[in-house]
Amino acid sequence: MTRENLFSPSPSARITIKPIELNDIVLETFLQNLLNALQWGSFYSLIALGYTLVYGVLRLINFAHGDIVMVGAYIAFYISAALLGKYGMPQVLPGWAVLALTIPLTMVLTSLVGVTIERVAYRPLRRKGAHRLYVVITALMTGLILENGNLLLLGASRKKFPELIDKVIYKVGAIYVTNLKVGVILTSVLSFIVLHFIITKTKVGMAMRAISYDKFAIPLMGIPVDTVIVFTFVLGSAMAGLAGILFALSYPILDPYMGMSIGWKAFIAAVVGGIGDIRGAFVGGFILGIIEISVVAVFPSSYRDLIAFSILLLILTIKPTGLFGVPHTTKI
Amino acid sequence: MKRLSVPILLVILFSILMGLSYFEVIDLYVQTVILFMGINIITSTSLNLVNGNMGEFSCGHAGFIAVGAYVSSILSVALFTKSRAFGPPILPPELAAYGFPFVLICGGIASALTGLLIAIPSFRTRDDYLAIITIAANYIIITAIINIDKIGGARGFMGMKRVIFAMEECAEIPWMVLWVFLFTVLTVIIIRRYMSSTYGKGVEAIRQDEIAAEIMGVNTNRIKLVTFMISSGLAGIAGGLYAHTVGYVNPKSFDLLKSTEALVMVYLGGMGSITGSVLSAVIFTLMLELLRPLQIIKWVAIPLLLIIIMQFRPEGIMGHRELGDIFPKLKKFYKFK
Numbered sequence: 001m002t003r004e005n006l007f008s009p010s011p012s013a014r015i016t017i018k019p020i021e022l023n024d025i026v027l028e029t030f031l032q033n034l035l036n037a038l039q040w041g042s043f044y045s046l047i048a049l050g051y052t053l054v055y056g057v058l059r060l061i062n063f064a065h066g067d068i069v070m071v072g073a074y075i076a077f078y079i080s081a082a083l084l085g086k087y088g089m090p091q092v093l094p095g096w097a098v099l100a101l102t103i104p105l106t107m108v109l110t111s112l113v114g115v116t117i118e119r120v121a122y123r124p125l126r127r128k129g130a131h132r133l134y135v136v137i138t139a140l141m142t143g144l145i146l147e148n149g150n151l152l153l154l155g156a157s158r159k160k161f162p163e164l165i166d167k168v169i170y171k172v173g174a175i176y177v178t179n180l181k182v183g184v185i186l187t188s189v190l191s192f193i194v195l196h197f198i199i200t201k202t203k204v205g206m207a208m209r210a211i212s213y214d215k216f217a218i219p220l221m222g223i224p225v226d227t228v229i230v231f232t233f234v235l236g237s238a239m240a241g242l243a244g245i246l247f248a249l250s251y252p253i254l255d256p257y258m259g260m261s262i263g264w265k266a267f268i269a270a271v272v273g274g275i276g277d278i279r280g281a282f283v284g285g286f287i288l289g290i291i292e293i294s295v296v297a298v299f300p301s302s303y304r305d306l307i308a309f310s311i312l313l314l315i316l317t318i319k320p321t322g323l324f325g326v327p328h329t330t331k332i
Numbered sequence: 333m334k335r336l337s338v339p340i341l342l343v344i345l346f347s348i349l350m351g352l353s354y355f356e357v358i359d360l361y362v363q364t365v366i367l368f369m370g371i372n373i374i375t376s377t378s379l380n381l382v383n384g385n386m387g388e389f390s391c392g393h394a395g396f397i398a399v400g401a402y403v404s405s406i407l408s409v410a411l412f413t414k415s416r417a418f419g420p421p422i423l424p425p426e427l428a429a430y431g432f433p434f435v436l437i438c439g440g441i442a443s444a445l446t447g448l449l450i451a452i453p454s455f456r457t458r459d460d461y462l463a464i465i466t467i468a469a470n471y472i473i474i475t476a477i478i479n480i481d482k483i484g485g486a487r488g489f490m491g492m493k494r495v496i497f498a499m500e501e502c503a504e505i506p507w508m509v510l511w512v513f514l515f516t517v518l519t520v521i522i523i524r525r526y527m528s529s530t531y532g533k534g535v536e537a538i539r540q541d542e543i544a545a546e547i548m549g550v551n552t553n554r555i556k557l558v559t560f561m562i563s564s565g566l567a568g569i570a571g572g573l574y575a576h577t578v579g580y581v582n583p584k585s586f587d588l589l590k591s592t593e594a595l596v597m598v599y600l601g602g603m604g605s606i607t608g609s610v611l612s613a614v615i616f617t618l619m620l621e622l623l624r625p626l627q628i629i630k631w632v633a634i635p636l637l638l639i640i641i642m643q644f645r646p647e648g649i650m651g652h653r654e655l656g657d658i659f660p661k662l663k664k665f666y667k668f669k
Contacts, residue, residue, distance in 0.1 A: 061460060121639055130646030133389055137599045138642050140592055141635035148631035264467060264588060271464040302486075306475040309468040313453070316465060320457040 028174045033297050034290070039181045039250065041289020042188035046243035047266035048273065048281035049195060050236035056212045056276040057232045059132060063139040064117060066263010067146040068237050072110040072244025073254050074150065077159055079105050084162055099164040106245055107238040114237025115230055117142055123226070143260070150256040161252035184246050191242060192282045195235065199278060204231055212276065272312050274325030283323060288312070337666045346513055353506040363509065365621050367577045370512035371570050372613035374519045376597035377606055378566035381523055383595070384604035384652075385532075386559055387539035388454065389463040392470030393567055393594040396443040398586035399473060400568025401575035404439030405492045406483060408432065408576070413494040417482060428498035432511065436572040443568025444561040446473065451560035455553050458542070470591060477583040488582035492575055512573050519566050524606060524668065526562060535559055539604070596638060602648030607655040612648070 047069055054062045083098045085091030093101070121142050125135050168179045199205035207228045210218050219225050247262075248254060265288060273284025288308065295307045321327050349366065352358045358366075379393045410418040412428040423431060449472075453465045478486045499507045526532055534555040537545035546552045575581045597616050601608030619637070623630040645651070656663045 055460075061463070124643055125646055128646045130642070131603065133383075133603070134599055134642055134646055134648075136389070137595060138639055140595065141639050141642075144592075144635040145632055145639075148628065148635075152628050152632055260588075268464050268468060271461060275460060302475065302479055304475075305471045306479065309471045309475075313465060313468050313472070316457065316461060316468075317453050320453075320461060322461070 024174070029297070031173075031175050033293055035175065035177065035181060037290040037293035038185050038286065039289075040293055041286035042184045043243055043247055043250075043262065043285075044266045044269045044288050045188050045282050045285030046191065046239050046246070047263060048270035048285045049192065049278055050239040050243075051267050051270045052273075052275055052278055052281035053195070053208075053232055053236040053239070055270070056278070057208050057229060058122075058126075059212075060122065061136050061139065061267065062236070063136060063263070063267075064143040064146060065236070065240060066259040066261075066266065067143040068110060068114055068117075068240040068259070069244045069247065069263060070150070070254075070256065070259030071113050071146055072106055072237075072241035073161075073248040073258065074154070074159070074244075075109045075113075075241065076102050076106040076245040076248055077161055077254055079109075080162055080164060095164045095166070102164070103242065103245055107241040110241030110244065111234040111237040114233045114240070118230065118233045123229075143263075147256050147260065154256070156256075159254040161248040161254060163252070164249070180250060184250060187242065187246060188282075188285075191239060192278070195239070195278055198235070204228065208232055268309070268312060272315055272322055274322030277322075277324040280322055280324035334665065334667050338668045341666075342517060349509055349513060350506065353509050363506065364577065365617065367508055367512050367573075369614050369617045370516040371574050371577065372593075372597060372617050373516050373610050374566055374570035374573070375594050376601065376609040376613040377519055377523050378563045378570065379594045380598045380601070380604065380606065380609040381526070381535075381559060381563045381566075383598050384602075384609070385527060385539060386535050386556070387603075389459055390450065390466040390563075391463050391588070391591055391595060392450070392466035392468075392473075393564075394586040394588065394590035395466075395470035395473035396446060396564035396567040397571035397574065397590065397594075398477060398581075398583065399443035399446045399564075400439040400571030401581045401586070402439075402477060402483060402489065402571075403442040403568070404435050404572030405489060405575040405581060407438055408435045408495045409489075409491040411435065412498050413491060415491050415494075417484075425498040426502060428495055429502040429507065432495070432499060432507075432576075433514075436511070436515065436569055439572040440565040440568040443571065444565030446568075447561045447564030448557075450564075451557045454556050454560065467588065467591075470586075470588060474583045474587060486583060488580055490580040492581075493579040496576060496579070508573075508577055512577070515569055515573060519569070520606060520610065522562070522566070527606075531555055531558060599648055600638060600641065602650035602652055604652045605648070605650040605654055608648055608650030608653075611650065615649075 047065065050065050050068075051062060054060055054065070080098055080102045081087065082089055083091075083093060083101060121138050122135055125138060165179070170177045170179075199208060207218075207223050208231075210221075210223060211225060211228055215225070244259075247258075266285065269284040269288040270281040271284070272287060273280030273282070275281070291308045291311055292304055295304050299307060316322070353363050375393065375397065379390065382388050382390045406418075408428070408431075409415050410421075411423045411431060412421050412425045414420050446469075449469050450462070450466050454462050457465060477483070483489050496507060527535065534545065534550045534552070537548070537550050538552055538555060542552060571586075593616070597612045598609060600616065601610070601612030619634060620630075623633055626633060641649075650658070656666075
């Protein structure tokens with residue numbers, strides 16, 4: 001059993017242990033897969049949180065979000081490489097300190113990227129009162145620019161993310177737990193709690209909820225809409241940056257298209273949870289992670305998207321507004 | 333004269349195109365670009381029916397293109413050529429030229445039936461939730477194709493060029509130009525006529541306010557069903573034409589990037605404008621080909637250009653208007669209903 005296999009989310013990493021009763025093996029496989037699913041779901045959750053924040057405030061599907069995750073991973077790569085002494089800087093810090101510095105720096109820089117996109121591409125369109133979907137198309141185009149601009153600037157060779165912390169494997173019963181897995185899951189839960197606190201308890205959060213409630217009356221109440229929107233993008237993109245680092249730590253190969261499909265899927269997860277509600281995004285991400293891992297555990301892996309999305313379609317057909325979504329009432 | 337001007341123009345355009353490709357004045361490359369223009373016109377006008385006229389946000393158009401492409405190429409390869417997957421031809425290959433439109437229409441019907449996959453959920457779900465259903469449908473269709481090994485799976489499916497050769501044995505004319513032209517004109521006419529029918533009025537009503545439309549007695553479910561099926565059926569025809577033009581289909585070429593292209597064409601042209609969709613499909617195809625020498629820079633330049641266009645014309649090129657609305661004096665000279 002190689003180390004890499006152990007960290008991959010695929011259930012092919014089933015642990016071979018000494019032959020004991022079948023029931024135990026089934027249970028252990030189940031628990032091991034559940035742990036992998038929670039890790040995999042954490043990424044979806046973190047990305048879906050960013051989607052849902054922006055959507056909740058602006059009613060804008062920010063399709064560039066998956067690519068902001070990719071940008072976050074690249075920023076983390078360059079920062080950690082610089083701190084590790086790749087670019088002529090002396091290496092003075094140990095790995096854990098590099099990680100501790102990389103995470104906040106990446107989150108700040110990624111949120112700068114997000115705010116820049118909002119300022120340059122979305123805000124002028126919003127000011128002109130363009131149809132909502134034109135902003136969505138602009139977001140799609142921005143995503144393409146980020147991907148291909150990256151390919152153009154940095155070349156097609158994949159980057160290997162440095163190993164910042166030593167992997168420690170704990171053995172709980174017969175289940176292998178790594179510090180990275182626990183870290184990823186804890187981080188996503190923690191960031192959800194922080195976000196939930198910001199949205200429900202602080203003044204900015206109240207303003208964000210207010211804008212999503214009625215965006216015409218809010219400027220009249222003296223709430224600076226643009227500032228709140230910028231703040232939303234800061235939060236969302238910081239989440240994307242965090243997801244980027246964690247993803248790069250877990251699967252340390254970076255390429256320009258890594259954010260695209262995970263971004264689309266996270267969006268689907270956010271909608272299944274009920275888009276616009278951050279609890280929904282959080283739960284939806286984990287649901288998608290668990291479904292994907294359990295499909296792969298039973299069927300050949302090429303059936304993953306087919307079955308996972310059929311289940312999600314079924315959920316949406318039964319509950320059209322998602323798990324936490326409330327149906328809109330509109331006056332005619 | 334007013335009634336005849338559009339048909340006359342079309343016939344002239346058709347004979348010019350056929351003549352140029354028959355006497356090889358334009359080489360195969362230019363011919364392919366023109367074919368892609370026609371295919372993109374079908375794609376964008378059919379998506380425009382749902383996204384522009386009905387005001388839904390369907391992001392998974394490529395899924396239906398894929399169904400049409402696969403069904404029609406499997407049928408045509410199985411019927412008219414000897415292939416490894418399906419053995420000897422079922423019908424004599426001489427019939428290829430006559431059978432081809434039926435094969436295409438079969439592909440269209442198949443993908444119209446697949447359109448039910450999103451039409452039925454659309455009864456209860458709206459805007460962004462429907463967007464997700466279409467994205468999921470696209471993923472489902474692609475992975476379903478990948479998992480059918482008989483038709484090549486992830487390796488793709490080929491052999492459509494032999495169908496074209498079989499047609500050329502019948503008569504030595506540029507068949508694909510003929511079919512693409514015919515079906516493009518047919519698509520535009522179908523959509524135009526559909527939009528000016530009672531159903532079309534219902535579609536407009538749904539775009540403006542679905543609940544109000546329902547209260548006024550519009551059978552929204554039936555109209556949605558029919559509109560989605562027409563849109564996806566026409567997309568299927570575009571897929572069949574695409575498959576036979578390229579001669580090779582691969583599930584990966586119908587992923588969300590292809591859907592994004594279709595979306596871009598619709599919103600670049602202006603929501604709900606047929607003229608806009610046609611115009612933007614032509615412009616977009618030309619842009620893709622003209623910027624080809626830039627290689628990878630192309631894929632940065634095109635989105636950037638589109639963002640800039642969006643900034644200056646946030647409602648698209650035409651913006652829910654037709655040609656006659658922009659140049660009212662032209663209305664005297666043509667009639668296109």
